[in-house]
Amino acid sequence: MRVDFHSHILPVMDDGAKNPGESLKLLEMLDSSKVDNAVLTSHFYRQKENIDSFIGRREISFGTLKKAMGESGSCPELLLGAEIYFYPSLSSDPDFGRLCMENTEYILLELPFERFQDNFYRSFSKFVNNCEHKIILAHIERYLSFGNTVDDIFRLCEYGDFVFQINCTSIAEAGFLQKRKLSKIFESGVPIVLGTDTHNTTSRPPMFDKAEKCIVKQYGQRAFDRICRNSELIIENCELSKLG
Numbered sequence: 001m002r003v004d005f006h007s008h009i010l011p012v013m014d015d016g017a018k019n020p021g022e023s024l025k026l027l028e029m030l031d032s033s034k035v036d037n038a039v040l041t042s043h044f045y046r047q048k049e050n051i052d053s054f055i056g057r058r059e060i061s062f063g064t065l066k067k068a069m070g071e072s073g074s075c076p077e078l079l080l081g082a083e084i085y086f087y088p089s090l091s092s093d094p095d096f097g098r099l100c101m102e103n104t105e106y107i108l109l110e111l112p113f114e115r116f117q118d119n120f121y122r123s124f125s126k127f128v129n130n131c132e133h134k135i136i137l138a139h140i141e142r143y144l145s146f147g148n149t150v151d152d153i154f155r156l157c158e159y160g161d162f163v164f165q166i167n168c169t170s171i172a173e174a175g176f177l178q179k180r181k182l183s184k185i186f187e188s189g190v191p192i193v194l195g196t197d198t199h200n201t202t203s204r205p206p207m208f209d210k211a212e213k214c215i216v217k218q219y220g221q222r223a224f225d226r227i228c229r230n231s232e233l234i235i236e237n238c239e240l241s242k243l244g
């Protein structure tokens with residue numbers, strides 16, 4: 001099952017789609033890449049907004065999108081979610097579970113774009129200990145751009161079990177060095193899923209099909225099949241230990 005676990009398709013929610021027309025174009029692009037499910041993960045920043053307000057805005061935006069979709073033909077099945085920016089005390093909030101991906105106990109967590117220092121690992125550890133949900137770490141490869149090594153990324157796994165979400169663009173456009181780093185992540189055995197992190201049709205289009213081709217070429221069909229299997233298990237809300 002092809003699932004896009006990370007997208008900014010909901011109209012006027014964040015820096016993603018600017019209107020329902022743009023959302024529809026992005027959905028068409030995903031459909032032409034044979035994506036079965038798309039999780040709508042608008043940015044959530046606890047430092048700017050409370051959970052209730054975010055959920056309310058998301059309902060309105062989703063209503064607008066559904067109206068624009070009308071009877072339009074095939075389209076990936078849509079699931080509501082959020083890209084939750086790391087906020088240390090958030091996992092203890094009694095409302096935190098409302099940010100899970102629809103019908104699951106999985107959350108998509110975005111970490112700070114900075115070099116991970118000891119104090120970050122400490123607050124990350126606390127966050128994970130207080131978190132009753134399963135964590136997908138958003139665009140895990142992007143943290144490599146802030147002075148973090150692949151080992152700094154793997155150090156996160158000392159604090160719990162996670163799914164790594166990799167952005168399709170990072171795979172499709174990887175240069176030599178990035179490919180080497182991605183290989184280490186692919187070969188680590190940590191469960192991987194894909195996300196387009198699409199924001200618009202021009203500078204940040206979905207690229208799911210390109211990423212699929214690169215994965216098959218570089219790591220073989222089995223690697224891509226593994227991603228599809230993990231995706232299906234997450235949609236079914238299976239335990240993280242079942243993922244591979």
Ligand SMILES: [Fe+2]
Nearest residue numbers: 006008083197
């Ligand atoms: Fe994102």
